[in-house]
Amino acid sequence: MSGRVVRGLALLVVVLLASGCAAIPESSDPKAVEWVDEGNTTTPINPPPSGTDPLALVRSFVDSTAAPASNHKAARLHLSTGMERNWQPEPGMLVVDNVDTIPAPQQRDTPRGVQLVSLQADKVGRLLPDQSFQPETGEYRAQLRVEQRPDGEWRITEPPPGLVVSENSFSATYRQVPVYFLDHDSGGVVPDLRYVVSQPVSTLPGRVIDLLTSGPSERYRGAVNTAIPEGVHPKTNTSEATDGALEVNLSELGEVTPQTRKLVAAQVVYSLQSVSSARVRLKEEGMPLLPDAQDLRPTDVAEFEGTDGAHPDAPALAVVDERLVYLDRRANPVPGPAGSGEYDVLRAGLAPGGDHLSAVTRVPDGVELRVGGFGSTLSPLGLRGNNMSKPSWRGDSEVWTAVDGRDVVRVRSDGESWSADRVDVRALTGGEPIADLRVSPDGTRVAAVVGGKVAVSGIDDSDGRAVLREPNVLSGPNDTSVTGVEWRGSDSLVVLTDSNAAPVFDVSADGYQWTPYTSANLGQPLSVVTVDPGRRVIVADRSGLWEARDTNDVWGLLQVPIGGGSIPFFPG
Known part of the structure; x- marks a missing residue:
């Protein structure tokens, strides 16, 4: 992500907050020290160390802006007297990494005691006014004007218009x-x-x-x-x-x-x-x-408590050689035509309760979606295309799939029959193809692989029509492309990438935290990811199915007689 080292959040470091009183000695060289005292927290707010040069001053300013105490007093102490009083940063906070400062070219009319400083960094994301996080990528550049006071100390006279915060400071200040x-x-x-x-x-x-x-x-x-x-x-x-x-x-x-x-x-x-x-x-x-x-x-x-998993009695299944089998040590076919070979099953999904099954099946001119009772005949819905994503259930009476990477369709039951309607995904895709699509266990959001990135969007169906609004685009590490996604819970995802060094990540649903799983034992390309109700992650490569329960686990071979070309899945 923007060239930074991918890691989990570290949000347990002491930060500054709340009000205090300034003690300024009466002299020609004041040094403000503000004390914040709430409960057991007593933290001084000091000005930059004496003799700080312009480049270090700007870096210190970026480190200090995360602290909100006394209207960002720690950051204001880096500013000139007039700017300290009048600075009104825009709402929100841009989080950056790899912060660097270099002297900017001086203009001919630049007076002595003035230094222009170029601030360069990689964007990580933005803390929005509602305290949610929105990932951003790209390079951040700004030019700050720094002037020398009569006492020889440097202070910023032209700061950026908004709060720009180093990631280390943000993770230390916010939880x-x-x-x-x-x-x-x-x-x-x-x-x-x-x-x-x-x-x-x-x-x-x-x-x-x-x-x-x-x-x-x-x-x-x-x-x-x-x-x-x-x-x-x-x-x-x-x-x-x-x-x-x-x-x-x-x-x-x-x-x-x-x-x-x-x-x-x-x-x-x-x-x-x-x-x-x-x-x-x-x-x-x-x-x-x-x-x-x-x-x-x-x-x-x-x-x-949210429905963060399937019914405990619902079975785990897998598509093997275009038939549906149980994902266990015997791998017996499931009852009905989905297991007998009557249908050429390419992908399938089981409802959380285990009573209903959806399957993408091969037909002479492409694929079609079928839905019905588990172990029974699956009725075709007249929904066809060249390709469909693995069906994803929203509760026990609604199933979603992406058709030909362009359209998203949801199929709903009224208790007697199933009907399909298209979902408005214009905000989600931006014209890019959809490679994978999964509905969250609680039914409120969709995670999709769009253009090599993960897009997470809320499902707004308040007027009866489903619309995916305001997606949060979660960009992975530099030079990697996302190839698959699955919900690990209601607030986290498992993401597959094309990277050999870090092929699998645990990702917070807002995209701030990307924690890599070990790559040991895995080989690219990874074709499938699924998560069981106990949050065990299973991925498939060419050699077999591999499981891990934690990002620190070494991937172990799943002990089932099913090869790497299969498509395992759990209810949901």
Whole structure:
């Protein structure tokens, strides 16, 4: 990614936050020191070291802009007196890597004591005003004007118009948190990845609740819902009570049903679990939100946990020699024409409940999609093309596929028959072909391989038509092309690339974190990736099927009598 070393997030370093008071001695050479003291955090905000040259000053400025304390005081101390007071950076934050500074050519009329500095870096992405992350690629260039003060110290008089932050500073200052909203049918909670300042730890829960009550990130507002009525916000600070419970006191919800109150509780409890292990004491205007449950843990709202996997009894399957077999040590054919050889099965998908099967089958003029009960006759839908992606189920009554790399079709059941309609994918593809397409386990998003990159888009079907809006394009490491994708959970993906050194990655759904799996035992090209309900990853190369449970695992050969030319898959 933009030439930087790919690695996992490191978000546990001390950062600066909140207000303090400046102590400036009365002298002709002031040195401002601001102290931030919240809870157990007491961190000085110092100006750049005395004697810092213009190039080092600009690099230090880029490192300091991530800290939001006192309106980015640490960054302002790098600016001239007038600019320090008047600097109003644009909303959002550009994250960059490989930061370099070089002297810019001086103009003829440049006065003494002025240095133009060229700032060069690789773009990593942007923290948007709603605290979500959007990957970006390419080179960043800016020219800053630095002037020497009468005391000999250099200060920036013309900074960039927006916040430009080094990746190291960003990862040290911000922490990724999943904030939970409701899936498309409001039956369970789903994560929306956001970023909050990680220190002081005592105020983390309050920041998460502020994001929760502000609603989903802009990109997913049409794909997810919330049970929290508009205008409802924390009535008091989210804080720990004397008995250790975490108190969340919301303003009045209005006339809402008991079920809505339970959904609100699920959103709050699941959103807080990544930043606190305390039980949650949820209130409305100082009174218990749920009259029969004062203190809550995730187990108390487990009925709303997202559908992040298939039914435990649903089998794992594989397409082998155009027949469907069980993915086990015997590899017996499945019942019905999909296993007998009556259909020439090229790809298939099993519904999460295990009762319905979809298959892309060969026909004389191309391929067609069939859907039906598992073990039964699969009915053709009249949907044909030259090629179709592996079917991906959205619940037990809806299946998606990409046709000829151009159109995305979803097939839905009304309980009696199946019908197909096209999905609006113009925002997703930008005219590029779709090589792979998978619906997230919670049914709110699609991940697709488009033009050698991963595009993640929310599914907006609020008016009955499915539209994929505002895709987040996740670019992999330099000089690699993405060849396959699968959801590992509701907030992470497994991505295949054409790289020999790093053929498989674990990727956060927003594209910030790319963590490589080991390449040991794998050979290119990798043709298939699938993930079981326990998050075990299985990939196929020419020699066989390989499995790994963690990015640090060495790939082990899957002990089944099925070769590398097969297409294994799990329900979903």
